[in-house]
Amino acid sequence: MSTAPNQQRAQAHLLPHFTKGSAWGADTLATIDRGEGCYVWDTDGNRYLDGLAGLFCTNLGHGRSDLTAAASKQMDKLAFFPNWGWSHPAAAEAASMIAERAPGDIGKVFFVNSGSEAVESALKFARNYHWSRGDTDRYKVIARDWAYHGTTLGTLAVTAIPKFKTHFAPMMWDGVRHVRNTCHDEIPQGGTAADLESVKAIEAQILAEGPETVSMVIAEPVQNGRGAVVPPEGYWQELRRICDKYGVLLCADEVINAFGRLGYWTGSERFGVVPDMITFAKGVTSAYQPLGGVMVRDPLVEELWQSDTAMFNHGSTFGGHPVATAVAVANMRAMTDENVLDHVLAHEDHFRRQLEGVMAAHNCVSEVRGTGYFYAVEFCADAANGVGLSEAQDLALRGGVLGQFVRDAKIMIRPDDRGATFLAISPPLIADREVIDDLASRVDQIVGRTDQWLEDNRQ
Numbered sequence: 001m002s003t004a005p006n007q008q009r010a011q012a013h014l015l016p017h018f019t020k021g022s023a024w025g026a027d028t029l030a031t032i033d034r035g036e037g038c039y040v041w042d043t044d045g046n047r048y049l050d051g052l053a054g055l056f057c058t059n060l061g062h063g064r065s066d067l068t069a070a071a072s073k074q075m076d077k078l079a080f081f082p083n084w085g086w087s088h089p090a091a092a093e094a095a096s097m098i099a100e101r102a103p104g105d106i107g108k109v110f111f112v113n114s115g116s117e118a119v120e121s122a123l124k125f126a127r128n129y130h131w132s133r134g135d136t137d138r139y140k141v142i143a144r145d146w147a148y149h150g151t152t153l154g155t156l157a158v159t160a161i162p163k164f165k166t167h168f169a170p171m172m173w174d175g176v177r178h179v180r181n182t183c184h185d186e187i188p189q190g191g192t193a194a195d196l197e198s199v200k201a202i203e204a205q206i207l208a209e210g211p212e213t214v215s216m217v218i219a220e221p222v223q224n225g226r227g228a229v230v231p232p233e234g235y236w237q238e239l240r241r242i243c244d245k246y247g248v249l250l251c252a253d254e255v256i257n258a259f260g261r262l263g264y265w266t267g268s269e270r271f272g273v274v275p276d277m278i279t280f281a282k283g284v285t286s287a288y289q290p291l292g293g294v295m296v297r298d299p300l301v302e303e304l305w306q307s308d309t310a311m312f313n314h315g316s317t318f319g320g321h322p323v324a325t326a327v328a329v330a331n332m333r334a335m336t337d338e339n340v341l342d343h344v345l346a347h348e349d350h351f352r353r354q355l356e357g358v359m360a361a362h363n364c365v366s367e368v369r370g371t372g373y374f375y376a377v378e379f380c381a382d383a384a385n386g387v388g389l390s391e392a393q394d395l396a397l398r399g400g401v402l403g404q405f406v407r408d409a410k411i412m413i414r415p416d417d418r419g420a421t422f423l424a425i426s427p428p429l430i431a432d433r434e435v436i437d438d439l440a441s442r443v444d445q446i447v448g449r450t451d452q453w454l455e456d457n458r459q
């Protein structure tokens with residue numbers, strides 16, 4: 001099959017997500033046709049390294065026949081039944097396996113179909129819970145700068161990335177406040193995590209709003225927006241302490257972090273915290289089926305059920321779909337049997353060292369941040385002298401220069417512009433030394449060309 005007919009059909013009829021019409025219409029638009037392991041091929045036979053795990057989600061890599069078989073078997077047996085008033089074995093087993101892998105007393109799982117719906121469900125659960133206790137003024141949500149929490153109108157208000165929101169401003173609810181994230185925040189000498197500006201900002205915001213109006217604090221353990229931002233030690237314990245103090249629910253948005261991205265089932269486990277809710281999607285099925293959800297602490301659900309409200313007043317037709325949940329079961333089983341979490345933990349140092357090697361070899365990288373298989377390589381103009389990118393350089397790099405270098409290196413990683421100019425890197429969790437070295441050498445090629453471009457464009 002050659003590219004042309006597919007490309008033309010896509011350009012004529014497929015309305016893309018977050019893609020400029022000019023880019024979609026370009027001759028360079030690739031049609032990805034098949035995948036195996038950490039690599040995918042386009043219809044012209046070009047091979048690319050999938051350095052973003054699709055979109056942080058193809059955790060077991062491409063071409064897994066066991067996941068395909070699980071889907072097919074479930075379709076033969078029971079293709080569909082809802083989770084409204086009925087149960088079915090696939091959703092029940094998936095929920096049990098997730099609960100077993102969740103921290104603390106998190107024991108209930110509500111399924112939906114995507115990360116946005118997962119966060120939407122957490123927003124509604126928190127409000128529903130407070131309402132059921134007679135705490136009816138609580139509806140506000142505190143989130144962090146540059147965070148991405150989804151695109152439905154409820155979650156878009158929680159997202160803190162201006163370019164996604166501006167056009168829709170009149171349609172969004174007014175209860176969300178954004179405070180600083182943990183990027184470059186450090187515990188002062190002799191202090192504790194309670195002295196972090198990012199911690200103090202959350203408590204100050206709760207007090208400014210009136211604690212009795214605040215429903216939930218939401219944060220990613222390692223935040224994607226602003227580039228793989230790893231929190232300082234003790235940050236999550238402080239969030240837990242503050243939320244408990246003011247009766248606010250704490251939600252860890254783990255749509256990217258959960259299911260092995262950080263080498264643990266959840267990022268919350270990695271940072272030693274039990275939040276009230278954990279939102280997930282993406283890696284729960286390694287993206288072989290669309291599935292998302294929210295995990296909730298047992299006591300909260302029990303309290304809700306025993307109240308006059310008596311139920312979580314939310315649902316959707318396909319939430320907990322038998323095929324998607326059967327694939328989630330097969331995915332978790334495979335991750336367990338193949339020790340995927342240990343594999344990530346065993347290779348994360350090598351991965352980091354390789355990226356740090358790229359940074360050392362070029363003067364245009366200010367920082368390599370991240371943990372597990374989740375990294376950002378941030379650009380500057382001159383690392384040796386601490387000079388950042390000029391506005392013109394930033395605009396050009398973000399406007400297509402970096403994108404071209406990435407395409408030329410035949411790797412899928414994301415040139416990102418959320419709060420800084422950086423490359424977002426997040427390969428399938430099965431990437432071994434060979435794949436990591438291949439990834440690092442392609443990143444080195446991109447960064448080397450960026451270095452040269454900056455030399456030639458000292459604007």
Ligand SMILES: Cc1ncc(COP(=O)(O)O)c(C=O)c1O
Nearest residue numbers: 114115116148149150253255256
């Ligand atoms: C942390 C986080 N929350 C929510 C979402 C929304 O997920 P989806 O694109 O599946 O709606 C994403 C998507 O990348 C995410 O990274």
